[in-house]
Amino acid sequence: MAIDPMSEGPGPAISPRTRARARHILDYYYIGPARDDRVLEIWGYSDRMTYAPGDSVALHVSTTAETWELEIGRDGVAYEPLYRAKGLTGRHHPTPADCSVVGCGWPVEHRLTIPSDWRPGGYLVTFRARRGDDAVEEHHLILVRRAPDLPAAPYLLVCATATWVAYNCWGGSNAYEGIAGPEGNAFSPILSLNRPWTRGFCKLPEGAPRALPDHPPRPGEMVRYPYMEWAYAYGYSKKYASAGWASYERLFARWAEASGYPVDFATLHDLHSDPGLIDRHRCLIFVGHDEYWSAEMRDRVDRYVEAGGKVARFAGNFLWQVRIEAEGRRQVCYKYAATRHDPLMGTPEAHRVTGAWEAAPVNRPGCQTFGANALRGIYAGLGNCAGRGAGYTVYRPDHWAFAGTWLGYGDTLGRESRVFGYEVDGLDLAFRDGLPFATGADGADPAIEVLAMGLAANVEADHGTWGETRYIGGEDAVFRSLSLTGMDTAETRASAARGNGVMIHWQRGKGAVFNAATCEWVAGLARGDLQVDRTTRNVLDRFGGTQD
Structure with missing residues (x-):
């Protein structure tokens, strides 16, 4: 407070x-876009926070690297990597000065569909980029809920x-x-x-x-x-x-x-x-x-x-x-x-x-x-x-x-x-x-x-x-x-x-x-x-x- x-x-x-x-x-410690192509960075966000099996996930990503990698894994008792994509084309998008208020406005750079066997939980989304010996990694999170046609669990963590x-x-x-x-x-x-x-x-x-x-x-x-x-x-x-x-x-x-x-x-x-x-x-x-x-x-x-x-x-x-x-x-x-x-x-x-x-x-x-x-x-x-x-x-x-x-x-x-x-x-x-x-x-x-x-x-x-x-x-x-x-x-x-x-x-x-x-x-x-x-x-x- x-x-x-x-x-x-x-x-x-x-x-x-x-x-x-x-x-x-x-x-105050600034964390956000450098707005400078010389700075190696990668950031991303999704179109929603929660998905069910069969839903499409749209990832909005901006990076100064020529290519980038994506990994998604279930963040449970043990981390389970479940999805990887490499060699994705990198694009650095302009970001409004007041992006925290109006949003970034980046286009969708990658889509995937939630597989039917992904269990309910928090899924860590890892963005990686590299330029020579320099590497950077940032993170996002999505939630996966149980398919609506399956019986509900007694507990719902909100x-x-x-x-x-x-x-x-x-x-x-x-x-x-x-x-x-x-x-x-x-x-x-x-x-x-x-x-x-x-x-x-x-x-x-x-x-x-x-x-x-x-x-x-x-x-x-x-x-x-x-x-x-x-x-x-x-x-x-x-x-x-x-x-x-x-x-x-x-x-x-x-x-x-x-x-x-x-x-x-x-x-x-x-x-x-x-x-x-x-x-x-x-x-x-x-x-x-x-x-x-x-x-x-x-x-x-x-x-x-x-x-x-x-x-x-x-x-x-x-x-x-x-x-x-x-x-x-x-x-x-x-x-x-x-x-x-x-x-x-x-x-x-x-x-x-x-x-x-x-x-x-x-x-x-x-x-x-x-x-x-x-x-x-x-x-x-x-x-x-x-x-x-x-x-x-x-x-x-x-x-x-x-x-x-x-x-x-x-x-x-x-x-x-x-x-x-x-x-x-x-x-x-x-x-x-x-x-x-x-x-x-x-x-x-x-x-x-x-x-x-x-x-x-x-x-x-x-x-x-x-x-x-x-x-x-x-x-x-x-x-x-x-x-x-x-x-x-x-x-x-x-x-x-x-x-x-x-x-x-x-x-x-x-x-x-x-x-x-x-x-x-x-x-x-x-x-x-x-x-x-x-x-x-x-x-x-x-x-x-x-x-x-």
Whole structure:
């Protein structure tokens, strides 16, 4: 979510010039077309994100090499190369300066048909080019769903593609920074899907740091953000740790496949465009950083759950409403500038303004769909934002979700595997007899069961460490204060600086929702945390079967 790329730090120990350079390094690293034939490069994107067997895939590719190669493989427990093409003619196409907003406009350079034996999953598309001793490789991703004439899997993993689009900085702009946008070009409210994914969204080397450091900082140490340092050193987008297949959905897909759970695949954009997509499945699964949704996406999940569907949400930061336009190839979100710049303000469609779900004029708290609110939570384990936590405290250990976990009241879940963060969703809570309850003051159903929780912060703590420059400033707390109270006073800002993250179970209509309300749950699965693993299996076994 971060608004302010950097706080002002503890004082005069850092010069303004040094601080400005650090701000540039941390917040912006250009990845995109060189627009120079002398630079060896290859980039590509597809006409869609999801395909079924028999569908035609159109690849739009631009390269400065005379020839290029293509490889496509299923990115499962083991990578399976399934398609190769070599000696393809290379063409270097002009790219608009504002390609992140209007798209690249490259022609189709290669087509293939999805074979009937390709299994559901994520498929890594590798583009390779060479010039003499120089070689370059870039990546794209497509999803393959089960053929429509085959029985559906009980589980549907819905990839957080609206968040992928929002964080995709390829070509110069995304929803956080760049070359186009209101108020100083801080971000672009309009983003095109007709462009490549930024480096790190589709494939990452082993050992690439996650958003949360592997271990909390020791007292007295300067706060650090290893993923940003790594991205800058190796030429990846720093947003790789915030969104994309490689950091989130891939980890869950590999775990589910290894664990024997039959899973079909779709995107949020599929959910937006196909009202009946989810009805064939018993359980919808959302994982990772899942921040941006359209009203249509929400409407369909709401109806699905009320009619008896189950939702297993191992994801966090359900914050922004978006609009999907141009037949699904353009995404709009004015975010913090929505009330000043979104053209729907002041119209009968003002409820579709692309701001925070909890704020006016949208006024549709996220807890009414998933049982938790983004603006009641936010940062945990990131830098000095509740940086020495990263686990849940268990309050209702007798709940079926914790069966076989050896967890008791007051025990901590997932601290060692760092699952709680980097952004979490929370609730307005009251404690009675040592147990947390949803008050309903934030729009939540008081029947929601809070199983576990942790604390979050919206201002990064200043411990007075010399030379330290912190990433999260005070602007998030200001925005939350204004959104929830309509005021920005010392008292409301102090309240807005504090948050929580909850794990909930909610019997809703004929269906049910389990929400871990954290981005980093998949880290526990990837790191073999037995208690996180057992909790995940408990939820999937119950929701994917015939139990209520």
